[in-house]
Amino acid sequence: MAVTDEAIARIRDLIRSGGLRPGDRLPPEKELSESLGLSRNSLREAVKALEMINVLDVRRGDGTYVTNLRPSSAMDAMAFVLELQQDDTILDLLEVRRLLEAAAGAKAAARITAEELAELRASLDDVGRDSGVEELVTHDLAFHRRIARIAGNEFLGDLLDVVAGRTGRVRVWRGITQQGAIERTLGEHAQIVTALELRDPALVAAHLTAHVSGVEDWVRRALREEPATPPPA
Numbered sequence: 001m002a003v004t005d006e007a008i009a010r011i012r013d014l015i016r017s018g019g020l021r022p023g024d025r026l027p028p029e030k031e032l033s034e035s036l037g038l039s040r041n042s043l044r045e046a047v048k049a050l051e052m053i054n055v056l057d058v059r060r061g062d063g064t065y066v067t068n069l070r071p072s073s074a075m076d077a078m079a080f081v082l083e084l085q086q087d088d089t090i091l092d093l094l095e096v097r098r099l100l101e102a103a104a105g106a107k108a109a110a111r112i113t114a115e116e117l118a119e120l121r122a123s124l125d126d127v128g129r130d131s132g133v134e135e136l137v138t139h140d141l142a143f144h145r146r147i148a149r150i151a152g153n154e155f156l157g158d159l160l161d162v163v164a165g166r167t168g169r170v171r172v173w174r175g176i177t178q179q180g181a182i183e184r185t186l187g188e189h190a191q192i193v194t195a196l197e198l199r200d201p202a203l204v205a206a207h208l209t210a211h212v213s214g215v216e217d218w219v220r221r222a223l224r225e226e227p228a229t230p231p232p233a
């Protein structure tokens with residue numbers, strides 16, 4: 001094991017054991033390196049690495065703290081990696097989104113309240129069929145994010161946020177180039193809300209699967225027809 005990897009593992013074990021908790025300030029470098037049996041250089045490298053993935057928060061002139069360790073913090077590194085992917089991975093991302101959306105929708109169907117249903121239904125009225133593409137995409141992202149939050153699984157919601165953010169430009173591209181895309185999206189959202197009102201997990205999952213599959217099919221056709229100019233991811 002590389003020296004830096006060993007240092008990272010020891011800090012991880014310290015957090016896992018409860019020796020350091022979310023929000024705690026790390027002991028001074030000399031004290032921590034001695035207690036963990038590490039050189040100060042390897043400890044510094046480990047701290048830098050853990051800062052990059054939002055496990056540690058280095059505050060200049062104050063100290064180094066353990067972050068809140070919420071799922072959203074862990075997603076930043078994944079979002080960064082996804083931003084580096086090439087456009088030919090968009091279908092893979094849409095497949096992941098389809099699976100996650102269906103899972104989130106099924107969970108939401110079992111948990112949704114009358115108030116949450118009313119909010120979702122009202123969100124449909126906020127976007128008219130004569131709305132612009134950017135307005136529709138904003139609504140679409142918020143609509144799916146709300147369902148994911150209702151599902152009550154923080155990891156699932158944050159993961160969907162990352163994946164959905166990466167596919168946002170495809171939604172814009174589709175809205176601009178495909179006739180009837182706005183009406184189709186709003187109609188499918190209405191079907192999803194109706195299924196949620198019935199509190200039928202299988203039906204909600206089916207509608208969400210079909211909803212995202214429509215985007216997948218459209219991207220697949222677009223890539224086949226215009227291989228030289230693939231859609232922006």
